[in-house]
Amino acid sequence: MSDSTTKSGAELLIDALKINGIQNIYGLVGIPVTDLARLAQIEGMNYYGFRREDAAVNAAAAAGFITGKPGIALTVSAPGFLNGLPSLAQATKNCFPLIMISGSSDRNIIDLDQGDYEGLDQYNIAKPFCKAAFRVNRAEDMGTAVARAIRTAVSGRPGGVYLDLPAEAIESMMIDDKKGNNVYEIVDPAPSVIPSDESISRAINIIKNSQKPLVIVGKGAASARAEKEVKELIDTLNVPYLPMSMAKGLIPDDDSHSAAAARSYSLKNADTIILLGARLNWLLSHGKAPVFNESAQVIQIDIDAYEFDSNRRIDAPILGDMKSSLRKLIDAVHEQEVTVESQWLDDVQNVVLSNKEKMRTRLEAGKTSEPLNFFGALLPLQEYMNEHPDTYLVSEGANTLDMGRNIIDMKLPRHRLDCGTWGVMGIGLGYAIAAAVETGKRVIALEGDSAFGFDAMEMETICRYHLPVTVVVLNNGGIYNGTDKVVDNQPSPTNLDPRAHYEYLSSAFGGDSYVASTYSEVKDALVKAMDSNNPSIINATLNPSAGTESGHIDNLNAKIDLKKA
Numbered sequence: 313m314s315d316s317t318t319k320s321g322a323e324l325l326i327d328a329l330k331i332n333g334i335q336n337i338y339g340l341v342g343i344p345v346t347d348l349a350r351l352a353q354i355e356g357m358n359y360y361g362f363r364r365e366d367a368a369v370n371a372a373a374a375a376g377f378i379t380g381k382p383g384i385a386l387t388v389s390a391p392g393f394l395n396g397l398p399s400l401a402q403a404t405k406n407c408f409p410l411i412m413i414s415g416s417s418d419r420n421i422i423d424l425d426q427g428d429y430e431g432l433d434q435y436n437i438a439k440p441f442c443k444a445a446f447r448v449n450r451a452e453d454m455g456t457a458v459a460r461a462i463r464t465a466v467s468g469r470p471g472g473v474y475l476d477l478p479a480e481a482i483e484s485m486m487i488d489d490k491k492g493n494n495v496y497e498i499v500d501p502a503p504s505v506i507p508s509d510e511s512i513s514r515a516i517n518i519i520k521n522s523q524k525p526l527v528i529v530g531k532g533a534a535s536a537r538a539e540k541e542v543k544e545l546i547d548t549l550n551v552p553y554l555p556m557s558m559a560k561g562l563i564p565d566d567d568s569h570s571a572a573a574a575r576s577y578s579l580k581n582a583d584t585i586i587l588l589g590a591r592l593n594w595l596l597s598h599g600k601a602p603v604f605n606e607s608a609q610v611i612q613i614d615i616d617a618y619e620f621d622s623n624r625r626i627d628a629p630i631l632g633d634m635k636s637s638l639r640k641l642i643d644a645v646h647e648q649e650v651t652v653e654s655q656w657l658d659d660v661q662n663v664v665l666s667n668k669e670k671m672r673t674r675l676e677a678g679k680t681s682e683p684l685n686f687f688g689a690l691l692p693l694q695e696y697m698n699e700h701p702d703t704y705l706v707s708e709g710a711n712t713l714d715m716g717r718n719i720i721d722m723k724l725p726r727h728r729l730d731c732g733t734w735g736v737m738g739i740g741l742g743y744a745i746a747a748a749v750e751t752g753k754r755v756i757a758l759e760g761d762s763a764f765g766f767d768a769m770e771m772e773t774i775c776r777y778h779l780p781v782t783v784v785v786l787n788n789g790g791i792y793n794g795t796d797k798v799v800d801n802q803p804s805p806t807n808l809d810p811r812a813h814y815e816y817l818s819s820a821f822g823g824d825s826y827v828a829s830t831y832s833e834v835k836d837a838l839v840k841a842m843d844s845n846n847p848s849i850i851n852a853t854l855n856p857s858a859g860t861e862s863g864h865i866d867n868l869n870a871k872i873d874l875k876k877a
């Protein structure tokens with residue numbers, strides 16, 4: 313390190329990250345950030361090098377969701393920045409706290425459009441895709457830039473922040489004139505936001521007059537780490553709840569209040585919806601009939617007022633952070649001795665039991681399915697997760713994602729990560745790397761065969777860092793399935809090669825490879841792979857006709873009458 317009176321922008325950046333408890337950087341280096349990554353390692357941080365920037369930025373975003381601190385991604389300028397941009401946008405959409413740092417060109421060359429190496433006005437291009445963008449031009453501004461980036465990423469509605477570092481800011485030196493180098497630990501980066509008494513009493517009055525309240529728990533409650541308060545509200549009112557996919561595990565999925573197996577029944581019949589960190593977006597049919605009861609009243613707790621009335625009237629908006637809001641609401645329930653008739657919960661539980669019995673029958677039949685179907689392929693994962701609930705599960709695909717979500721129970725918070733609000737493919741291996749790095753726990757990445765292809769090369773990253781990640785590829789030979797019609801001998805738009813040996817991508821880099829084509833083979837391979845703690849791929853070969861177009865969301869497809877074509 314330089315003497316005590318001068319420091320480079322790079323040194324100040326690393327000091328600022330470290331003093332705020334940030335330990336890991338996920339990136340892909342090159343001009344002008346290679347030495348920055350080396351310096352981070354010399355200064356005791358961990359740098360994880362990826363094969364493509366979108367996976368590195370996805371990993372940083374997942375690290376943010378899991379830890380609550382902003383994940384840090386590092387890319388080179390222009391093409392590296394652009395490769396990372398979709399993941400920055402996705403982190404912002406998912407409300408994951410992330411800071412994407414990219415090297416960039418010097419302003420005078422960009423602003424005069426003089427044609428720099430990888431020249432691009434990254435700072436302005438990033439703005440529509442993130443919560444905020446900052447550029448650092450001088451070493452002495454580095455401490456302020458990091459403080460603002462961290463606070464912006466984690467406070468209010470969490471999201472992605474872009475930090476633009478021209479080479480001159482990285483290498484410029486700051487003369488420390490004893491004013492201090494402006495690097496400091498931020499005070500209370502995500503302050504509590506306490507809701508008003510009026511908003512709480514408005515909600516209490518609605519619950520008092522409700523016969524059939526349904527709580528919907530979203531990933532906002534997971535990000536808020538409010539699992540204790542969520543469970544206390546549901547237990548106190550003794551009402552059913554629906555977990556959204558990344559809120560699974562806030563309350564163990566086998567809890568008797570879970571309505572997950574009676575989703576349609578509970579949404580349609582509820583007369584009061586209590587939204588806890590969940591948006592009424594496409595994932596919840598915009599809160600509209602016929603999925604919802606049009607006359608139902610809606611209570612919504614959210615840290616961002618912008619979300620209220622986004623899709624329908626919110627009868628009791630509660631603006632606040634999840635923990636503080638739930639604390640006030642639960643205290644008011646106790647003070648006013650609010651109770652709800654238990655008949656509603658009984659009705660939901662009856663539907664749950666009947667639907668669970670139907671699922672159990674399908675899973676049992678899956679054990680002997682030849683060729684293997686989704687039930688036979690997913691049952692071993694359900695069994696494994698029930699026995700090892702501290703395992704992290706990452707999932708992507710269409711049928712693989714939807715059926716995996718309904719079949720595999722989660723028992724712990726923030727242990728399931730998936731395609732999120734945008735339903736994006738290509739998140740799997742980056743998320744899995746972050747889960748393994750940030751927690752040291754074993755990870756299953758449950759991948760459709762198409763989804764796996766988006767970032768399969770990160771298997772080399774997983775093997776290089778020897779991470780305990782088992783990739784389970786459900787290979788049905790295509791996007792959605794492998795039975796699309798072939799026209800004029802062209803490969804179909806959705807078919808892939810069912811004979812593909814995806815598992816070789818593990819042994820190619822020193823990991824373990826398994827092929828399985830029955831329930832028992834998947835079960836045996838999974839136990840072996842997980843017990844080994846080695847990076848591994850299980851290629852589960854399914855019936856190519858297994859799977860429906862777009863999984864559970866075929867209604868969103870633009871339908872064309874192909875007979876006329």
Ligand SMILES: Cc1ncc(Cn2c(C)c(CCOP(=O)(O)OP(=O)(O)O)sc2=O)c(N)n1
Binds near residue numbers: 762788
């Ligand atoms: C970045 C990106 N590209 C394309 C898509 C479209 N898409 C794609 C390509 C999917 C893959 C489905 O096939 P799969 O093999 O992964 O899963 P199943 O066969 O089990 O359904 S699911 C889906 O919505 C997407 N969501 N995200």
Ligand SMILES: Nc1ncnc2c1ncn2[C@@H]1O[C@H](COP(=O)(O)OP(=O)(O)O)[C@@H](O)[C@H]1O
Binds near residue numbers: 468535
């Ligand atoms: N700490 C928090 N307190 C309250 N609301 C939060 C908090 N963090 C995030 N949120 C909100 O949670 C919501 C998350 O919604 P969404 O991502 O749609 O969840 P899901 O997809 O699980 O339904 C966002 O509207 C966001 O503003």
Ligand SMILES: [Mg+2]
Binds near residue numbers: 760761786789792793
């Ligand atoms: Mg497939």
